[in-house]
Amino acid sequence: MRKVYVVGIGLTKIGRFFDKGLRELFAEAAIKALDDIGGEKVQALVVGNMMSSSLGEQNNLGAILADYAGLGGIPAFKVEAACGSGGVAVYTGYSLVASGLFDIVMVGGVEKQTEYPTRIVSKGLAQASDAEYELFYGISFTGLNALVMRKYMETYGISRDEMSVWPVLMHKNASKNPYAQLPFEVTIEQVSNSMLIADPIRLLDSSPIGDGAAALVLASEKYARKLSDTPVEIAGVGLATDHIYIAYRDDLLKLKATINASKVAYRMAKVEPSQIDVVEEHDAFTVLGYMNLEDLGFSERGKTPKEIAEGRFHPGDKPTVNPSGGLKARGHPVGATGVYQVAEVAMQLRGDYPGVKVNGEIGLAQSIGGLGTTVSVTILRR
């Protein structure tokens, strides 16, 4: 397999953009990424998106976006893994270059979630769960995660205020991020007293609903130096799946797909968790923010809340976790998030991240579809 590099990046701010649809958002990010590679042409496009079909009545998304962004009739298609579509898009784009099929590929991610009220968007998001045996009962994706949050707090004896440490850190980091949807600080008290959505998940435990688009250009070694002065290597990739029906799993407090995907990525990159300098992980809800670090091998089960309260994983620590503000505060335009994460880690390693900066050589991005149903892990190296 050939080496693959991130050579171009373009992101939009995340928020509510009533004046921009899927095409406009994607074109904005894509054009920025093409500017980043000096206007060179890309040979193929892979797009991550979750709800163009369920909310936007639009399929054939790859072709539409390639056309609208002026990429021509190049090979283009969408990949979907619910809220983990972005990570799977990166994985797919990587494979297209590593295999030798293409030399220069654009990986995009885009999502529109602000066209309808929450009760309808939530129904779209709930399609990340088992349609016939979970969504069927009307449980929302938040409700599903609440089952895990309660079990986590009960099993490890974590209090409400101790759980609230995570959103406080995320918001603090996001307050420096010009792309973030929620760039303002919050307090433990505000988090713990915010509105109940699905007990025990409160409003400030949950990533917000927003729109956004991100684009990366990946290139083979032959083109990497021509297209960028600071190419960042994708050193390892891993992807794994698990039973979608969470009641069927043996252990609700670990995501096997994260464990399995990260093992493959670590082995391929020939690194261990202790060598990772920066992490962008998939904290769709507070409880996942903690569990992901345990599954990725950075902390012991149930101990993460206390460690973060003591300062671990904050800016300055190794690894620094979610300097962007994570899904909680940077935002979570679901199908695009996985592409944002890889872009953010790449910017950290090449030295031009505009928010909380991390000085480092090796970074990791983790993207989850559903409640740990599909997980991708990407490791990047300067």
Next chain:
Amino acid sequence: MSMRFSIPRTWRERRPHYLLEASKCKNCGKIHYPPRIKCDKCGSRDLERIRLSGEGKVVTYTVQYVVLDGFRDYAPIVYAIVELKEGIKVLATLTDVKPEDVKIGLKVKAVLRKVSEDGKLGLIRYAIKFKPIEAGS
């Protein structure tokens, strides 16, 4: 008149939903709910259908206040993962119980209840829900 629920699909899935029908591997004994055609533990395709007891206890639960489109009339809704005495877990709505009376370890049994309806003229979806076992019953 729009149709939000599929009639063929509702008919097709009636046994797991109404009877808590699972599959059981004749080779290794693993029980699967929802039912399968191939055992995910040993790979055997020699499976039989069984009806689960419906008796179990609450492993974890949530009270959902912000509900999905179409469920406004039922809010707040209590959902639980119930571990049945066969050792297998299922996710379902809890019924005939106040949210404040739900706790981990609560003993429950399966009952057949309405889950949702497709407007006043459309299909009604039914399935197993769980209610507390009264003391002394």
